[in-house]
Amino acid sequence: MSRNCLFCKIAEKALDARIVYENSKVIAFEDVNPQAPVHVLVIPKKHVGSAAEVLEGEVWADLMGAATEVARELDLGDGGYRLVINCGAQAGQTIPHLHVHLLAGRSFRWPPG
Numbered sequence: 001m002s003r004n005c006l007f008c009k010i011a012e013k014a015l016d017a018r019i020v021y022e023n024s025k026v027i028a029f030e031d032v033n034p035q036a037p038v039h040v041l042v043i044p045k046k047h048v049g050s051a052a053e054v055l056e057g058e059v060w061a062d063l064m065g066a067a068t069e070v071a072r073e074l075d076l077g078d079g080g081y082r083l084v085i086n087c088g089a090q091a092g093q094t095i096p097h098l099h100v101h102l103l104a105g106r107s108f109r110w111p112p113g
Helices: 006-011 057-073
Strands: 019-022 026-030 038-044 081-084 100-104
Touching: 006 026, 006 038, 019 038, 019 057, 026 057, 038 057, 057 081, 057 100
Parallel strands: none
Antiparallel strands: 019 026, 026 038, 038 100, 081 100
């Protein structure tokens, strides 16, 4: 865990968050600045700065498995949902801890951004 990382503090439960899912490796919580009616962040509990730092497939399996499980639990399958990972500042990553945005509840356009 990184001492100054906001998401590590949430994973350690040192900061409050509206947790919607948790297992031994991943935690998912509602975004405090939602960009859609449903906006959940799924993060590894272990600090990983960005997607560029992932060296093992297990992290991806844990994150994406949790993201799709949250989507199932929130019954988002029929309406659809979007999973987004921003990697680096130019891509829009503002918190240097790997996270997946799970967005749903409205129509999305393509291309994004």
